[in-house]
Amino acid sequence: MTIETERLRDRVAAELLRARERSTRLTEAVDDDDLVAQHSPLMSPLVWDLAHVGNQEELWLVRDVGGRAAVRQDIDELYDAFKHARRDRRALPLLNPAEARRYVAQVRDKALDVLDRARLDQGRRLVADGFAFGMIVQHEQQHDETMLATHQLRSGPPVLSAAPPPAPASVVTGEVLVPGGPFTMGTDTEAWALDNERPAHQVFVAPFHIDRAAVTNGAYAAFIEAGGYDDPRWWTAAGWDHRQEAGLTGPAHWQRDGSSFAATTFGRTAPVVADEPVVHVGFHEASAYAKWAGKRLPTEAEWEKAARWDPATGRSRRYPWGDAAVESRHANLGQRFLRPSAAGAFPDGASPLGVHQLIGDVWEWTSSDFHGYPGFAAFPYREYSEVFFGPDYKVLRGGSFGTDASAVRGTFRNWDYPIRRQIFTGFRCARDA
Numbered sequence: 001m002t003i004e005t006e007r008l009r010d011r012v013a014a015e016l017l018r019a020r021e022r023s024t025r026l027t028e029a030v031d032d033d034d035l036v037a038q039h040s041p042l043m044s045p046l047v048w049d050l051a052h053v054g055n056q057e058e059l060w061l062v063r064d065v066g067g068r069a070a071v072r073q074d075i076d077e078l079y080d081a082f083k084h085a086r087r088d089r090r091a092l093p094l095l096n097p098a099e100a101r102r103y104v105a106q107v108r109d110k111a112l113d114v115l116d117r118a119r120l121d122q123g124r125r126l127v128a129d130g131f132a133f134g135m136i137v138q139h140e141q142q143h144d145e146t147m148l149a150t151h152q153l154r155s156g157p158p159v160l161s162a163a164p165p166p167a168p169a170s171v172v173t174g175e176v177l178v179p180g181g182p183f184t185m186g187t188d189t190e191a192w193a194l195d196n197e198r199p200a201h202q203v204f205v206a207p208f209h210i211d212r213a214a215v216t217n218g219a220y221a222a223f224i225e226a227g228g229y230d231d232p233r234w235w236t237a238a239g240w241d242h243r244q245e246a247g248l249t250g251p252a253h254w255q256r257d258g259s260s261f262a263a264t265t266f267g268r269t270a271p272v273v274a275d276e277p278v279v280h281v282g283f284h285e286a287s288a289y290a291k292w293a294g295k296r297l298p299t300e301a302e303w304e305k306a307a308r309w310d311p312a313t314g315r316s317r318r319y320p321w322g323d324a325a326v327e328s329r330h331a332n333l334g335q336r337f338l339r340p341s342a343a344g345a346f347p348d349g350a351s352p353l354g355v356h357q358l359i360g361d362v363w364e365w366t367s368s369d370f371h372g373y374p375g376f377a378a379f380p381y382r383e384y385s386e387v388f389f390g391p392d393y394k395v396l397r398g399g400s401f402g403t404d405a406s407a408v409r410g411t412f413r414n415w416d417y418p419i420r421r422q423i424f425t426g427f428r429c430a431r432d433a
Protein backbone atom coordinates (compact mmCIF):
# COMPACT_ATOMS: atom_id res chain seq x y z
CA MET A 1 0.00 0.00 0.00
CA THR A 2 1.33 3.37 -0.99
CA ILE A 3 1.40 6.61 0.97
CA GLU A 4 -1.15 8.03 -1.49
CA THR A 5 -3.55 5.21 -0.72
CA GLU A 6 -3.21 5.86 3.00
CA ARG A 7 -3.72 9.57 2.42
CA LEU A 8 -6.85 8.82 0.44
CA ARG A 9 -8.12 6.60 3.26
CA ASP A 10 -7.57 9.41 5.77
CA ARG A 11 -9.28 11.89 3.47
CA VAL A 12 -12.31 9.61 3.03
CA ALA A 13 -12.62 9.17 6.79
CA ALA A 14 -12.38 12.94 7.34
CA GLU A 15 -15.00 13.65 4.65
CA LEU A 16 -17.40 11.05 6.09
CA LEU A 17 -17.00 12.65 9.50
CA ARG A 18 -17.52 16.17 8.16
CA ALA A 19 -20.72 15.12 6.40
CA ARG A 20 -22.01 13.43 9.54
CA GLU A 21 -21.27 16.49 11.68
CA ARG A 22 -23.40 18.53 9.30
CA SER A 23 -26.26 15.99 9.29
CA THR A 24 -26.13 16.01 13.08
CA ARG A 25 -26.25 19.82 13.26
CA LEU A 26 -29.25 19.94 10.93
CA THR A 27 -31.18 17.26 12.81
CA GLU A 28 -30.31 18.36 16.33
CA ALA A 29 -31.38 21.94 15.67
CA VAL A 30 -35.04 20.92 16.00
CA ASP A 31 -37.04 18.71 18.37
CA ASP A 32 -38.46 15.26 17.64
CA ASP A 33 -41.89 16.58 16.59
CA ASP A 34 -40.20 18.78 14.05
CA LEU A 35 -38.02 15.90 12.79
CA VAL A 36 -41.01 13.74 11.95
CA ALA A 37 -43.19 16.59 10.58
CA GLN A 38 -43.93 17.16 6.91
CA HIS A 39 -42.86 20.77 6.44
CA SER A 40 -43.81 20.83 2.77
CA PRO A 41 -45.28 18.30 0.34
CA LEU A 42 -42.08 18.83 -1.67
CA MET A 43 -39.84 17.58 1.12
CA SER A 44 -39.39 14.46 3.21
CA PRO A 45 -39.57 14.60 7.00
CA LEU A 46 -36.01 15.33 8.20
CA VAL A 47 -35.90 11.98 9.99
CA TRP A 48 -36.46 10.22 6.66
CA ASP A 49 -33.44 11.96 5.11
CA LEU A 50 -31.30 10.97 8.09
CA ALA A 51 -32.14 7.25 7.98
CA HIS A 52 -32.04 7.24 4.15
CA VAL A 53 -28.46 8.54 4.31
CA GLY A 54 -27.62 5.61 6.60
CA ASN A 55 -29.47 3.14 4.40
CA GLN A 56 -27.55 4.17 1.25
CA GLU A 57 -24.31 3.92 3.22
CA GLU A 58 -25.32 0.45 4.34
CA LEU A 59 -26.28 -0.67 0.82
CA TRP A 60 -23.11 0.57 -0.89
CA LEU A 61 -20.34 0.51 1.70
CA VAL A 62 -21.34 -2.18 4.19
CA ARG A 63 -23.09 -4.69 1.93
CA ASP A 64 -21.61 -4.08 -1.54
CA VAL A 65 -18.02 -2.91 -0.95
CA GLY A 66 -17.62 -4.71 2.38
CA GLY A 67 -19.61 -7.84 1.53
CA ARG A 68 -20.98 -7.74 5.09
CA ALA A 69 -24.30 -8.93 6.40
CA ALA A 70 -27.19 -6.48 6.34
CA VAL A 71 -27.75 -4.26 9.38
CA ARG A 72 -31.45 -3.66 8.69
CA GLN A 73 -32.57 -5.26 5.43
CA ASP A 74 -36.16 -4.92 6.63
CA ILE A 75 -36.13 -1.13 6.18
CA ASP A 76 -34.65 -0.94 2.67
CA GLU A 77 -38.04 -0.46 1.08
CA LEU A 78 -39.01 2.44 3.39
CA TYR A 79 -35.90 4.39 2.47
CA ASP A 80 -35.88 3.67 -1.27
CA ALA A 81 -36.45 7.11 -2.82
CA PHE A 82 -38.12 5.51 -5.85
CA LYS A 83 -40.74 3.61 -3.84
CA HIS A 84 -42.49 6.47 -2.05
CA ALA A 85 -43.09 10.10 -3.03
CA ARG A 86 -41.74 12.68 -0.59
CA ARG A 87 -45.26 13.75 0.37
CA ASP A 88 -46.14 10.15 1.40
CA ARG A 89 -43.12 9.39 3.53
CA ARG A 90 -44.47 10.77 6.77
CA ALA A 91 -47.18 8.09 6.85
CA LEU A 92 -44.66 5.22 6.58
CA PRO A 93 -43.59 3.19 9.63
CA LEU A 94 -40.25 5.06 9.72
CA LEU A 95 -37.56 4.70 12.35
CA ASN A 96 -38.23 7.28 15.04
CA PRO A 97 -35.54 9.92 15.70
CA ALA A 98 -33.73 7.89 18.40
CA GLU A 99 -33.83 4.74 16.26
CA ALA A 100 -32.65 6.64 13.19
CA ARG A 101 -29.69 8.08 15.11
CA ARG A 102 -28.74 4.66 16.45
CA TYR A 103 -29.06 3.14 12.98
CA VAL A 104 -26.84 5.66 11.20
CA ALA A 105 -24.20 5.36 13.94
CA GLN A 106 -24.21 1.56 13.68
CA VAL A 107 -23.86 1.70 9.89
CA ARG A 108 -21.07 4.25 10.16
CA ASP A 109 -19.04 2.02 12.51
CA LYS A 110 -19.24 -0.79 10.01
CA ALA A 111 -18.50 1.48 7.04
CA LEU A 112 -15.34 2.77 8.75
CA ASP A 113 -14.28 -0.81 9.36
CA VAL A 114 -14.83 -1.57 5.67
CA LEU A 115 -12.79 1.53 4.80
CA ASP A 116 -9.91 0.32 6.99
CA ARG A 117 -9.69 -2.93 5.07
CA ALA A 118 -10.60 -1.75 1.56
CA ARG A 119 -7.97 -2.00 -1.21
CA LEU A 120 -8.45 1.48 -2.67
CA ASP A 121 -5.55 1.05 -5.09
CA GLN A 122 -6.75 -1.96 -7.04
CA GLY A 123 -9.65 -4.20 -7.89
CA ARG A 124 -13.21 -3.24 -8.60
CA ARG A 125 -14.02 0.03 -10.32
CA LEU A 126 -16.53 0.77 -7.56
CA VAL A 127 -13.74 0.87 -4.98
CA ALA A 128 -10.84 2.27 -7.05
CA ASP A 129 -9.79 5.75 -5.91
CA GLY A 130 -12.37 5.44 -3.15
CA PHE A 131 -15.21 6.13 -5.60
CA ALA A 132 -17.98 4.37 -3.61
CA PHE A 133 -16.90 6.24 -0.48
CA GLY A 134 -16.83 9.52 -2.40
CA MET A 135 -20.28 8.79 -3.77
CA ILE A 136 -21.60 8.24 -0.24
CA VAL A 137 -19.91 11.40 1.06
CA GLN A 138 -21.54 13.39 -1.74
CA HIS A 139 -24.88 11.67 -1.17
CA GLU A 140 -24.92 12.63 2.50
CA GLN A 141 -23.88 16.20 1.71
CA GLN A 142 -26.58 16.39 -0.99
CA HIS A 143 -29.17 15.32 1.56
CA ASP A 144 -27.76 17.86 4.00
CA GLU A 145 -28.49 20.53 1.39
CA THR A 146 -31.96 19.04 0.96
CA MET A 147 -32.44 19.17 4.73
CA LEU A 148 -31.30 22.79 4.69
CA ALA A 149 -34.00 23.48 2.07
CA THR A 150 -36.51 21.79 4.40
CA HIS A 151 -35.35 24.10 7.19
CA GLN A 152 -36.11 27.05 4.92
CA LEU A 153 -39.67 25.72 4.46
CA ARG A 154 -40.43 25.02 8.12
CA SER A 155 -42.35 27.53 10.19
CA GLY A 156 -41.66 28.58 13.74
CA PRO A 157 -38.83 30.47 15.39
CA PRO A 158 -35.41 30.39 13.71
CA VAL A 159 -33.07 27.58 14.79
CA LEU A 160 -30.12 28.11 12.43
CA SER A 161 -27.81 31.07 12.45
CA ALA A 162 -24.60 32.12 10.73
CA ALA A 163 -22.48 35.21 10.21
CA PRO A 164 -23.35 37.35 7.17
CA PRO A 165 -21.30 36.50 4.07
CA PRO A 166 -18.29 38.72 3.27
CA ALA A 167 -19.02 42.04 1.57
CA PRO A 168 -17.45 42.63 -1.85
CA ALA A 169 -14.30 44.74 -2.09
CA SER A 170 -15.69 46.09 -5.36
CA VAL A 171 -19.02 45.39 -6.98
CA VAL A 172 -18.87 43.18 -10.06
CA THR A 173 -21.23 43.97 -12.94
CA GLY A 174 -21.37 43.66 -16.72
CA GLU A 175 -20.53 40.75 -18.95
CA VAL A 176 -17.54 39.12 -20.65
CA LEU A 177 -17.08 37.74 -24.13
CA VAL A 178 -16.27 34.05 -24.27
CA PRO A 179 -14.58 33.37 -27.63
CA GLY A 180 -16.07 30.72 -29.91
CA GLY A 181 -14.41 27.36 -30.50
CA PRO A 182 -14.17 23.91 -29.03
CA PHE A 183 -13.58 23.09 -25.39
CA THR A 184 -13.50 19.93 -23.28
CA MET A 185 -16.76 19.39 -21.42
CA GLY A 186 -17.13 16.73 -18.72
CA THR A 187 -14.33 14.64 -17.26
CA ASP A 188 -12.51 11.32 -17.43
CA THR A 189 -10.08 12.10 -14.65
CA GLU A 190 -12.00 13.52 -11.67
CA ALA A 191 -11.99 10.51 -9.32
CA TRP A 192 -15.28 11.20 -7.55
CA ALA A 193 -17.15 12.60 -10.55
CA LEU A 194 -20.52 10.92 -11.02
CA ASP A 195 -21.61 9.07 -14.13
CA ASN A 196 -23.47 12.01 -15.70
CA GLU A 197 -20.26 14.14 -15.68
CA ARG A 198 -18.52 11.55 -17.91
CA PRO A 199 -17.01 11.11 -20.40
CA ALA A 200 -14.91 14.14 -21.33
CA HIS A 201 -15.80 15.24 -24.87
CA GLN A 202 -15.18 18.15 -27.22
CA VAL A 203 -17.99 20.64 -27.69
CA PHE A 204 -17.97 23.53 -30.14
CA VAL A 205 -19.45 26.65 -28.61
CA ALA A 206 -20.19 29.77 -30.68
CA PRO A 207 -18.93 33.06 -29.19
CA PHE A 208 -21.23 34.45 -26.51
CA HIS A 209 -21.43 37.01 -23.74
CA ILE A 210 -22.11 35.91 -20.18
CA ASP A 211 -22.83 38.01 -17.10
CA ARG A 212 -19.91 38.33 -14.70
CA ALA A 213 -22.33 37.83 -11.80
CA ALA A 214 -25.65 36.21 -11.05
CA VAL A 215 -28.80 38.34 -11.39
CA THR A 216 -29.25 40.34 -8.20
CA ASN A 217 -32.27 40.98 -6.01
CA GLY A 218 -32.16 44.62 -7.12
CA ALA A 219 -32.26 43.72 -10.81
CA TYR A 220 -34.96 41.14 -10.22
CA ALA A 221 -37.08 43.63 -8.24
CA ALA A 222 -36.89 45.97 -11.26
CA PHE A 223 -38.36 43.17 -13.41
CA ILE A 224 -41.24 42.79 -10.94
CA GLU A 225 -41.80 46.56 -10.77
CA ALA A 226 -41.81 46.76 -14.57
CA GLY A 227 -44.77 44.36 -14.57
CA GLY A 228 -42.71 41.35 -15.66
CA TYR A 229 -45.02 38.90 -13.92
CA ASP A 230 -48.06 40.35 -15.72
CA ASP A 231 -46.72 40.40 -19.25
CA PRO A 232 -46.94 37.13 -21.19
CA ARG A 233 -44.49 38.47 -23.80
CA TRP A 234 -41.56 37.50 -21.54
CA TRP A 235 -42.78 34.01 -20.71
CA THR A 236 -42.86 30.78 -22.67
CA ALA A 237 -46.33 29.25 -23.06
CA ALA A 238 -45.56 26.65 -20.39
CA GLY A 239 -44.02 29.29 -18.16
CA TRP A 240 -47.02 31.60 -18.46
CA ASP A 241 -49.44 28.74 -17.73
CA HIS A 242 -47.47 27.92 -14.61
CA ARG A 243 -47.22 31.56 -13.54
CA GLN A 244 -51.03 31.84 -13.80
CA GLU A 245 -51.82 28.53 -12.16
CA ALA A 246 -49.39 28.97 -9.25
CA GLY A 247 -50.21 32.69 -8.87
CA LEU A 248 -46.54 33.67 -8.93
CA THR A 249 -45.75 37.31 -8.17
CA GLY A 250 -42.07 37.10 -7.19
CA PRO A 251 -39.43 34.74 -5.78
CA ALA A 252 -40.54 32.29 -3.10
CA HIS A 253 -40.37 33.77 0.41
CA TRP A 254 -40.62 37.39 -0.82
CA GLN A 255 -43.21 39.81 0.51
CA ARG A 256 -43.89 43.31 -0.69
CA ASP A 257 -42.96 45.87 1.97
CA GLY A 258 -44.28 49.25 0.79
CA SER A 259 -42.17 50.20 -2.18
CA SER A 260 -39.56 47.51 -1.54
CA PHE A 261 -39.38 43.80 -0.74
CA ALA A 262 -38.59 41.69 2.29
CA ALA A 263 -37.69 38.01 2.33
CA THR A 264 -37.99 35.36 5.00
CA THR A 265 -34.80 33.34 5.34
CA PHE A 266 -34.64 30.45 7.81
CA GLY A 267 -37.33 32.06 9.93
CA ARG A 268 -36.04 35.64 9.88
CA THR A 269 -37.69 38.36 7.78
CA ALA A 270 -35.53 41.23 6.53
CA PRO A 271 -35.39 43.61 3.56
CA VAL A 272 -33.83 41.93 0.51
CA VAL A 273 -30.25 43.05 -0.09
CA ALA A 274 -30.13 44.65 -3.54
CA ASP A 275 -26.70 43.44 -4.63
CA GLU A 276 -27.01 39.83 -3.47
CA PRO A 277 -28.07 37.18 -6.01
CA VAL A 278 -31.78 36.49 -6.26
CA VAL A 279 -32.62 33.01 -4.89
CA HIS A 280 -35.69 30.74 -4.95
CA VAL A 281 -36.74 31.45 -8.51
CA GLY A 282 -37.83 28.73 -10.91
CA PHE A 283 -36.59 28.12 -14.44
CA HIS A 284 -39.65 29.79 -15.97
CA GLU A 285 -39.08 32.95 -13.93
CA ALA A 286 -35.37 32.95 -14.80
CA SER A 287 -36.11 32.65 -18.53
CA ALA A 288 -38.79 35.36 -18.36
CA TYR A 289 -36.40 37.75 -16.63
CA ALA A 290 -33.69 37.01 -19.20
CA LYS A 291 -36.02 37.73 -22.11
CA TRP A 292 -37.20 40.96 -20.49
CA ALA A 293 -33.53 41.96 -20.07
CA GLY A 294 -32.87 41.29 -23.78
CA LYS A 295 -30.81 38.23 -22.98
CA ARG A 296 -31.28 34.49 -22.43
CA LEU A 297 -30.09 31.77 -20.07
CA PRO A 298 -26.76 30.17 -20.95
CA THR A 299 -26.76 26.64 -22.27
CA GLU A 300 -25.11 24.11 -20.04
CA ALA A 301 -22.10 23.95 -22.39
CA GLU A 302 -21.75 27.75 -22.30
CA TRP A 303 -21.87 27.75 -18.52
CA GLU A 304 -19.20 25.07 -18.30
CA LYS A 305 -16.97 26.77 -20.85
CA ALA A 306 -17.22 30.05 -18.92
CA ALA A 307 -16.36 28.16 -15.73
CA ARG A 308 -13.56 25.86 -16.89
CA TRP A 309 -11.99 26.98 -20.14
CA ASP A 310 -8.58 28.57 -19.76
CA PRO A 311 -7.90 30.89 -22.72
CA ALA A 312 -4.14 30.75 -22.07
CA THR A 313 -3.81 26.98 -22.49
CA GLY A 314 -7.10 25.93 -24.09
CA ARG A 315 -7.49 23.39 -21.26
CA SER A 316 -10.56 22.84 -19.13
CA ARG A 317 -9.77 23.25 -15.43
CA ARG A 318 -11.45 21.63 -12.43
CA TYR A 319 -12.77 24.94 -11.12
CA PRO A 320 -12.94 28.53 -12.37
CA TRP A 321 -9.83 29.41 -10.30
CA GLY A 322 -7.79 26.43 -11.52
CA ASP A 323 -7.17 22.84 -10.47
CA ALA A 324 -6.57 23.53 -6.77
CA ALA A 325 -9.04 22.11 -4.27
CA VAL A 326 -11.73 24.42 -2.89
CA GLU A 327 -10.61 26.73 -0.11
CA SER A 328 -12.87 29.02 1.90
CA ARG A 329 -11.56 32.06 -0.01
CA HIS A 330 -12.76 30.65 -3.34
CA ALA A 331 -16.51 30.32 -2.89
CA ASN A 332 -19.56 30.62 -0.67
CA LEU A 333 -20.18 26.91 -0.06
CA GLY A 334 -20.99 24.51 2.74
CA GLN A 335 -23.62 26.41 4.72
CA ARG A 336 -20.93 28.63 6.28
CA PHE A 337 -23.30 31.51 5.56
CA LEU A 338 -27.02 31.09 5.30
CA ARG A 339 -27.46 33.13 2.15
CA PRO A 340 -25.73 33.97 -1.13
CA SER A 341 -23.11 36.70 -1.14
CA ALA A 342 -22.96 39.83 -3.28
CA ALA A 343 -21.07 39.72 -6.56
CA GLY A 344 -17.42 40.48 -5.89
CA ALA A 345 -17.32 38.84 -2.46
CA PHE A 346 -15.06 36.00 -3.67
CA PRO A 347 -12.61 37.54 -6.16
CA ASP A 348 -10.17 34.62 -5.63
CA GLY A 349 -12.73 32.28 -7.16
CA ALA A 350 -13.15 34.17 -10.45
CA SER A 351 -12.47 32.51 -13.81
CA PRO A 352 -9.59 33.69 -16.05
CA LEU A 353 -12.11 35.67 -18.14
CA GLY A 354 -13.38 37.43 -15.00
CA VAL A 355 -16.64 35.61 -14.38
CA HIS A 356 -17.38 35.56 -10.66
CA GLN A 357 -18.97 33.10 -8.27
CA LEU A 358 -19.84 30.40 -10.76
CA ILE A 359 -19.23 27.98 -7.89
CA GLY A 360 -21.28 28.55 -4.73
CA ASP A 361 -23.92 31.15 -3.77
CA VAL A 362 -26.84 29.95 -5.94
CA TRP A 363 -27.49 27.01 -8.25
CA GLU A 364 -27.73 28.52 -11.71
CA TRP A 365 -30.47 27.49 -14.12
CA THR A 366 -29.29 26.74 -17.64
CA SER A 367 -31.48 26.45 -20.73
CA SER A 368 -30.46 22.80 -21.26
CA ASP A 369 -32.46 19.64 -20.72
CA PHE A 370 -30.74 16.90 -18.73
CA HIS A 371 -29.16 14.31 -21.04
CA GLY A 372 -26.25 11.88 -20.99
CA TYR A 373 -23.08 12.98 -22.74
CA PRO A 374 -22.01 11.09 -25.89
CA GLY A 375 -20.69 7.74 -24.66
CA PHE A 376 -22.55 7.95 -21.34
CA ALA A 377 -22.60 4.74 -19.31
CA ALA A 378 -24.64 4.45 -16.12
CA PHE A 379 -22.45 3.79 -13.07
CA PRO A 380 -22.92 2.35 -10.55
CA TYR A 381 -26.68 2.27 -11.02
CA ARG A 382 -29.20 3.61 -13.57
CA GLU A 383 -31.24 5.36 -10.91
CA TYR A 384 -28.45 7.78 -10.08
CA SER A 385 -28.92 9.79 -13.30
CA GLU A 386 -30.11 7.93 -16.34
CA VAL A 387 -33.74 7.55 -15.35
CA PHE A 388 -33.99 11.37 -15.19
CA PHE A 389 -32.66 12.02 -18.71
CA GLY A 390 -35.12 13.73 -21.02
CA PRO A 391 -37.02 16.97 -21.52
CA ASP A 392 -38.68 17.06 -18.08
CA TYR A 393 -35.64 18.32 -16.19
CA LYS A 394 -33.45 21.39 -16.64
CA VAL A 395 -29.79 21.39 -15.68
CA LEU A 396 -28.52 23.57 -12.83
CA ARG A 397 -24.85 24.30 -12.31
CA GLY A 398 -22.34 25.54 -9.78
CA GLY A 399 -23.78 24.73 -6.35
CA SER A 400 -25.20 27.07 -3.74
CA PHE A 401 -24.26 28.42 -0.33
CA GLY A 402 -25.80 25.19 0.97
CA THR A 403 -23.71 22.86 -1.23
CA ASP A 404 -20.63 21.26 0.25
CA ALA A 405 -17.29 21.54 -1.57
CA SER A 406 -17.19 17.74 -1.91
CA ALA A 407 -20.45 17.81 -3.88
CA VAL A 408 -19.68 20.41 -6.56
CA ARG A 409 -17.00 21.11 -9.19
CA GLY A 410 -16.77 22.61 -12.67
CA THR A 411 -18.26 19.48 -14.21
CA PHE A 412 -20.97 18.82 -11.60
CA ARG A 413 -24.55 18.64 -12.93
CA ASN A 414 -27.74 19.05 -10.93
CA TRP A 415 -31.24 18.82 -12.41
CA ASP A 416 -34.77 19.67 -11.39
CA TYR A 417 -38.23 20.40 -12.75
CA PRO A 418 -38.52 23.90 -14.24
CA ILE A 419 -41.21 24.88 -11.72
CA ARG A 420 -39.12 24.02 -8.66
CA ARG A 421 -37.80 26.81 -6.45
CA GLN A 422 -37.51 25.29 -2.99
CA ILE A 423 -33.82 24.64 -3.68
CA PHE A 424 -31.32 27.51 -3.62
CA THR A 425 -31.74 28.51 -7.24
CA GLY A 426 -30.78 31.67 -9.07
CA PHE A 427 -29.34 32.33 -12.52
CA ARG A 428 -27.13 34.50 -14.67
CA CYS A 429 -27.85 35.69 -18.19
CA ALA A 430 -26.02 35.25 -21.49
CA ARG A 431 -26.48 36.47 -25.05
CA ASP A 432 -25.16 35.66 -28.51
CA ALA A 433 -22.04 37.58 -29.50
Ligand SMILES: [Fe+2]
Residues within 6 Å of the ligand: 052, 056, 081, 139, 143
Ligand atom coordinates in the same frame (compact mmCIF):
# COMPACT_ATOMS: atom_id res chain seq x y z
FE1 LIG B 1 -30.78 9.96 -1.73
